[in-house]
Amino acid sequence: MRLVKLASVTKKITIAAVGAFLLVFLPMHMGLNLCIIRDDGGEWYRNVCHFMGTNWIVKIFELVLLACCLLHIVVGVLLTIENYMARPVRYQVPSRTKTHFGSKYMIWTGGLVFCFLVLHFINFYFVKYDLVEGVYTVKTEKLQMHIQDRAMDLQKSFDEGKIGQEELSEKMMGLQMEYLSFFQLMQTGQPAEKLSRDGQELVNLDRKSLEAFVGKDFKDYEPDFYTMCNNLFKDRTYSLIYILALIVLGIHLFHAVNSIFQTFGLNHRKYNGAIEMFAVIYAILIPVGFAVVPFYVMFVR
Amino acid sequence: MVTLNSKIPQGPLAEKWTRYKADQKLVNPANKRKLDVIVVGTGLAGASAAASLGALGFNVKIFCISDSPRRAHSIAAQGGINAAKNYPNDGDSIGRLFYDTIKGGDYRAREANVYRLAEVSSNIIDQCVAQGVPFARDYAGMLDNRSFGGAQVSRTFYAKGQTGQQLLLGAYSALSKEIKAGSVKMYHRKEMMDLVVVDGKARGIITRDLQTGKLERWFGHAVIVATGGYGNVYYLSTNAMNSNGSAAWQCYKRGACFANPCYVQIHPTCIPVHGDYQSKLTLMSESLRNDGRIWVPKKKEDAEAIRAGKLKPTDIAEQDRDYYLERRYPAFGNLVPRDIASRAAKERCDAGYGVGSGQAVYLDFKDAIERLGKDKVEARYGNLFQMYEKIVDQNPYQTPMMIYPAVHYTMGGLWVDYELQTTIEGLFAAGEANFSDHGANRLGASALMQGLADGYFVLPYTIQNYLSKEIYNAPIPTTVAEFDMAEQAVREKIQKLMSIKGEKSVDTFQKELGHIMWEYVGMGRTKEGLEKAIPMIQQLRKEFWENVRIVGEENTMNPELEKAIRLSDHLELAELIARDALQREESCGGHFREEHQTEEGEAKRDDEHFMFVGAWEYKGENQEPELHKEDLNYEFIKVQQRNYK
Amino acid sequence: MNLTLKIWRQENAKAKGRFETYKLENISPDCSFLEMLDILNEQLVNKLAHPVCFDNDCREGICGMCGLYINGRPHGPDDGVTTCQLHMRRFKDGDTIVIEPWRAKPFPIIKDLVVDRSAFDKIIQEGGYISVTTGGVPDGNAIPIPKKNADEAMDSAACIGCGACVAACKNASAMLFVSAKVSQLTLLPQGKPEAAKRVQAMVAKMDELGFGNCTNTYACEAECPKSIKRSNIARMNREFICAKVCSEE
Structure with missing residues (x-):
């Protein structure tokens, strides 16, 4: 029973090709993450995040990546359903055949990775699009300018006669209070570390304080993934989930890497050993690389 | 006619x-x-x-x-x-x-x-x-x-x-x-x-x-x-x-x-029979005889000790081994034709030199492994060795294979x-x-x-x-009387078989027939044996039609019925084999009559009287078939006694 | 040896099947698996019960007719053998042995343990051949074939069409079977002219018949009694890609 009228091999090649693309993305993501462990108050990491969040090429790439993920999942689910239908009556005794490690459970490991991905998106990715609340950074300079702008706006409104003297002084007072309490916040050491990006002073705030200080119309802030990471990984439960997810990912990856070569027919007696070795290394290196961060945060920082 | x-x-x-x-x-x-x-x-x-x-x-x-x-x-x-x-x-x-x-x-x-x-x-x-x-x-x-x-x-x-x-x-x-x-x-x-x-x-x-x-x-x-x-x-x-x-x-x-x-060709290199539950014999390729050497112990006491499990084939010294094919047929050695190799094995076993159950000889690759190396032997015969090991549970690289002739080709x-x-x-x-x-x-x-x-x-x-x-001629419709009659005859035969509901399974009859055939119409045939076999087959056939038990139905998949139908034909065919063997008062190829052999035990043909194809014509149930002879005229070949020495 | 057998019994394709339990006593360890079933059937016949139907023919592991799913593995616990080559010495006294037919949608059950594997024939009919007719062919030595290719083609051609690959695969995929034939014919110069057409046609037929998709678990390779390698599947994928991308057929 074919759910989609594509040759089985075509489907297989599709899922592999898309998977291969995802495999390229992972080491890059890992590289970004490793910036967190540099004790520079998050300067590198914030720079990188800023770049990833603002560069238009990256944004296109992001869309492609999302599409690939979706295709990978859709084809994977499709194959699983078709495969299930190819054996309407199951065996009584579960199979005792030796199979390639992880290969039988790709849909399950894939499913778990997907669940984790959802969690991951909620924690980080959606913050970028203001779908979920996070912690943000604001350049102090920008903030100052913003308050000054607002002060100037007030003055302008007064000059044009839109508001009265009383209102002006009241609002100016408010601005001053905001300004003061903001600096007070910075001086009282909340956050404790001195933050910077591009050599400029930064401040980080959660959504509530941000709105309280500068109002809803202020846009010059960015999600502070560095702080969010640190906060999350200090939570042992979260770290544990994260590490378990990585192990599952490793299992998925080991078979995935092998499979890609097999599916593309890149199979040669001379290089088969190297391919298997590459798969092992990749499947270990990637999860370990990602896992370094929570360990570092939990035990070193 | x-x-x-x-x-x-x-x-x-x-x-x-x-x-x-x-x-x-x-x-x-x-x-x-x-x-x-x-x-x-x-x-x-x-x-x-x-x-x-x-x-x-x-x-x-x-x-x-x-x-x-x-x-x-x-x-x-x-x-x-x-x-x-x-x-x-x-x-x-x-x-x-x-x-x-x-x-x-x-x-x-x-x-x-x-x-x-x-x-x-x-x-x-x-x-x-x-x-x-x-x-x-x-x-x-x-x-x-x-x-x-x-x-x-x-x-x-x-x-x-x-x-x-x-x-x-x-x-x-x-x-x-x-x-x-x-x-x-x-x-x-x-x-x-x-x-x-x-x-x-x-x-x-x-x-x-x-x-x-x-x-x-x-x-x-x-x-x-x-x-x-x-x-x-x-x-x-x-x-x-x-x-x-x-x-x-x-x-x-x-x-x-x-x-x-x-x-009937008896193939010399088969894996010997190992039990009465056995359903078939496995052939080991004749190509094994290219490099393997066939032998039995020279001394009867060694053969007996091997049969009793006291000696292993590898314990027998080189000079105590009888490479009987090489001894008897120096020119062709282990590569003599099948009938000769089979009979020679039977002769040795009948004389008491058999190994294993007594109905087996050795096929040894020791020399080949020494000469060619294990790798080369494995490349040539690897899958056959593997097959042997799977069946017999012995490693032919270490111990010689046991082989014995078995019916192979007709x-x-x-x-x-x-x-x-x-x-x-x-x-x-x-x-x-x-x-x-x-x-x-x-x-x-x-x-x-x-x-x-x-x-x-x-x-x-x-x-x-x-x-x-x-x-x-346009196609004949399958509704003509001849088709009707043929189908009816088949239907009646099947119904008759199903209705016997006797005591003995098809396999039992099949095995009994096999025993008679191997014993009397096998590798070495005699007049007395064949004359004994024919009534035995007839008797078995009679018993079969009275006492066979076929369970199941005729209108489903029913292997018992399939076997019974085939056996009913084999029970008739067996008799014809025996008749033909009896008629052919000579030894030639796969047909060996013990009365007709040279002093060295080789087949002795009688070209004067038996250089013909014996073709039997069916004359009806319980009627003796009629033998027609097609004379063989050798215009181009000089007929000789076969000699592989 | 004394054994307990749990065997799938099913009257015909449409009937509902069930497991039946049988006890067998005094089985010789030198007995082959099918001979053990012969003994069971003999006993069943003696009790006027219907014997168990199972496909078998050559009983030397080459015809590919036999095939039983024994204790969770096609052709039983030994590697590299067919059911008929499996011997009872591989089991222990007192063992329970569960025997099931091949399970796959394209292999419907005919009766008991007998399944219909004509799907394999249908795949071969789509292109598992070189389209020569009798006569008019060049001398056998006219086209030299590198020994390596000939040997490799032979290894692929060793497939006996028993269906263990399908039975073992969690997806009931026939990729190993199809790829073995595709490989054999691709490796030989004689098979090249039709290569692109062949691979597409055979894959299409395989899909049409309802076999599952390959997910590279390599259960097929592990259970193949003739040790057909997974590299055949890789080769077929390669051929398929080349055919789809480059060929106009």
């Missing part, structure tokens, strides 16, 4: 086939489409014939007893296929292959047929290579050859130890191509139950669907029977479980003569003329099912050659000579 007309073309031996082809009648393409040909059996001969005839444009229906043509027992042939290609430049030629085959067959084969076989042998190799059969090749990329029993040249082409499989798959692929093209219709899990003869011509068959038990009628302008041999009459043989002589027997009972039934079969037509017009027989070109003994690697020669290169020509006369 039949007359045997072999229809051998005139002229010098080497030109007969060419002349025949030049003179024969052909059917034009438009008429081919109007002619139906039934092929029964999908082994080498059947599949290749159906594929070739389909490609020519005939409407072919092919019937397969199994679920797929690829199950046919041709698949089990291991060693190779002979062809007079002379690639190794070692002096081979069509003439030599012809001569070796005649001599190997102990001068009981028809010269013209054998020459034709040798002639087309080369085409078979070319055909198979073109089909993608992965024959073994040397480092130059050229086809490799090995030597085989009964020959002094290397003319055997092989594909690892699975030559039969590869050739069959080649024929199967050719057949598949025709099925796809629509020229051949394939019917699987259907067994031929009877031949339908209308006005003296074979016009169709009755089959039983093995899944539903349904009897069906099929029309054909000609019928080709390629259903293999009847070795399973002996119960334990190297044949497959479903191999049977039933179809050929039905043809016999409809009027086709059955030739030389007593020529040279006898339906009598056919030069055109492969039987004594019923329109009924052709190909492959092992006909009495073939092997005389009284078949050389190794010749069965594949013959099956494919018949199917690819002989029948597609000769059948046209017959079919050219049939273009005026």
Whole structure:
């Protein structure tokens, strides 16, 4: 029973090709993450995040990546359903055949990775699009300018006669209070570390304080993934989930890497050993690389 | 009353086939489409014939007893296929292959047929290579050859130890191509139950669907029977479980003569019997005799100690080993023809030198491993060694293999003329099912050659000579009385079998028949033994029809019923084998009468009285069959005593 | 040896099947698995019960007719053997053996343990051949074939069409079977002219018949009695890609 009228091999090649693309993305993501462990108050990491969040090429790439993920999942689910239908009556005794490690459970490991991905998106990715609340950074300079702008706006409104003297002084007072309490916040050491990006002073705030200080119309802030990471990984439960997810990912990856070569027919007696070795290394290196961060945060920082 | 007309073309031996082809009648393409040909059996001969005839444009229906043509027992042939290609430049030629085959067959084969076989042998190799059969090749990329029993040249082409499989798959692929093209219709899990003869011509068959038990009628302008041999009459043989002589027997009972039934080949290198539950014997390729040396202990006490498990074969010193084939036949050594090697093994075991259960001799690779190294031996015979180890649980690299002769091939079969037509017009027989070109003994690697020669290169020509006369005859509806009667007879037979509801299972009868046959009609036959066997078989047949127990229904898949139907035919066929063996007061090839041997124990032919093909004609139930003799005239070959010394 | 057998019994394709339990006593360890079933059947016949139907023919591991799913593995616990080559010495006294037929949608059950494998024939009919007709072919040595290719083609051609690959695969995929034939014919120069057409046609037929998709678990390779390698599947994938991308057929 074919759910989609594509040759089985075509489907297989599709899922592999898309998977291969995802495999390229992972080491890059890992590289970004490793910036967190540099004790520079998050300067590198914030720079990188800023770049990833603002560069238009990256944004296109992001869309492609999302599409690939979706295709990978859709084809994977499709194959699983078709495969299930190819054996309407199951065996009584579960199979005792030796199979390639992880290969039988790709849909399950894939499913778990997907669940984790959802969690991951909620924690980080959606913050970028203001779908979920996070912690943000604001350049102090920008903030100052913003308050000054607002002060100037007030003055302008007064000059044009839109508001009265009383209102002006009241609002100016408010601005001053905001300004003061903001600096007070910075001086009282909340956050404790001195933050910077591009050599400029930064401040980080959660959504509530941000709105309280500068109002809803202020846009010059960015999600502070560095702080969010640190906060999350200090939570042992979260770290544990994260590490378990990585192990599952490793299992998925080991078979995935092998499979890609097999599916593309890149199979040669001379290089088969190297391919298997590459798969092992990749499947270990990637999860370990990602896992370094929570360990570092939990035990070193 | 039949007359045997072999229809051998005139002229010098080497030109007969060419002349025949030049003179024969052909059917034009438009008429081919109007002619139906039934092929029964999908082994080498059947599949290749159906594929070739389909490609020519005939409407072919092919019937397969199994679920797929690829199950046919041709698949089990291991060693190779002979062809007079002379690639190794070692002096081979069509003439030599012809001569070796005649001599190997102990001068009981028809010269013209054998020459034709040798002639087309080369085409078979070319055909198979073109089909993608992965024959073994040397480092130059050229086809490799090995030597085989009964020959002094290397003319055997092989594909690892699975030559039969590869050739069959080649024929199967050719057949598949025709099925796809629509020229051949394939019917699987259907067994031929009877031949339908209308006005003296074979016009169709009755089959039983093995899944539903349904009897069906099929029309054909000609019928080709390629259903293999009847070795399973002996119960334990190297044949497959479903191999049977039933179809050929039905043809016999409809009027086709059955030739030389007593020529049964006993293969020397089989794995010995190990228990009474055993269902079949496994053949180890004859190619093993290329490098393996056959021996038994020289001293009886050593043999006894081995049988008692006190000594291991490796404990026997070199000088205490009797390499009896090398001793008796220095020129051919371990590569003597099959019948000779088999009898020699039996002789040693009967004399008390047997090992294992007493019915086994050693096939030793120690020297070969020392000479060639384990790797090379493994490359040559690895899969056979593995197979042996799986069955016997012993490692042949360390301890010698045990082997013993077993029934393997039947040279006898339906009598056919030069055109492969039987004594019923329109009924052709190909492959092992006909009495073939092997005389009284078949050389190794010749069965594949013959099956494919018949199917690819002989029948597609000769059948046209017959079919050219049939273009005026429209298909006969399968509702005519002859079809009715044939189907009715089959139905009655089945109902009768089902209604017996006796006490003994089919297998019990089958085993009993096997015991009688192996004991009295086996490797060494005597007048007394045969005279004893015939009434025993008759008695067993009687008991079978009174006391067989078949459970299940006739209209479902019922292997017990299938076996019973086949056995009912085998019980009759067995008697004919014994009769023929009794009639043939000489020893030749696969037929060894102990009364007729030289002082050294070699077969002694009686060319003066028995240089003929014995073709039996059915005369009705409980009537003695009539023997017709087709004299063999050797015009081109000097008849000699076979000598492999 | 004393054994308990749990065997799948099913009257016909449409009937509902069930497991039946049988006890067998005094089985010789040298007995083959099918001979053990012969003994069971003999006993059943003696009790006027219906014997168990199972496909078998050559009983030497080459015809591919036999095939039983024994204790969770096609062809039983031994590697590299067919059911008929499996011997009872591989089991222990007192063992329970569960015997099931091949399970796959394209292999419907005919009766008991007998399944219909004609799907394999249908795949071969789509292109598992070189389209030569009888006669008119060049000399066997006209085209040299590198020994390595010939040997490799032979290894692929060793497939016996038993269906263990399908039975073992969790997806009931026939890729190993199809790829073995595709490989054999691709490796030989004679098979090249039709290569692109062949691979596409055979894959299409395989899909049409309802076999599952390959997910590279390599259960097929692990259970193949003739040790057909997974590299055949890789080769077929390669051929398929080449055919789809480059060929106009």
